[in-house]
Amino acid sequence: MSATFLKHFDSITDPRIERCKKHELIDILLLAISAVLSGAEGWEDIEDFGHLKLDWLKKYGAFKEGIPRHDTIARVICRLKSDEIEHSFQSWISSLIETTGADIxxxxxxxxxxxxxxxxxxxxxxxxxxxxxxxxxxxxxxxxxx
Incomplete structure (x- = not known):
């Protein structure tokens, strides 16, 4: 994850109003993607994953306000531009393939x-x-x- 993940997902536009930002967008993205890759199947699963893996997540993100509630995660993720997420995810996976030399x-x-x-x-x-x-x-x- 670390810098590679952050570098590829840092360009996603945050749709929230500045005064309504309690959690960093990159933290929410890191949480959601890590949880889904680990088998989470819904917003509550993502929140539960965050509480269970908070120490691990803090190695890569700030999480100053802890784990966001599942409704916050859903609200933020649903407002993101899908083409930006797709581009960032493909770019990240391509960089991992280049680094590891692994097959898809x-x-x-x-x-x-x-x-x-x-x-x-x-x-x-x-x-x-x-x-x-x-x-x-x-x-x-x-x-x-x-």
């Missing part, structure tokens, strides 16, 4: 509609695919049925 592995998962039955207690059919961009090679793995 695209992962996708699907659940087949109406593939489960409650009568037979069969779970839904899931498939996961992984694609190596560098080697143009993919793998498809269906889940076993109960």
């Amino acid at each position: 592995i695209a992962i996708d998962g699907k659940t087949a509609r109406r593939s489960f039955t409650t009568k037979d207690r069969k779970s839904a059919l899931h498939t996961v695919s992984a694609w190596s961009c560098q080697h143009q090679l993919g793998v498809l793995r269906p889940s076993p049925r109960n």
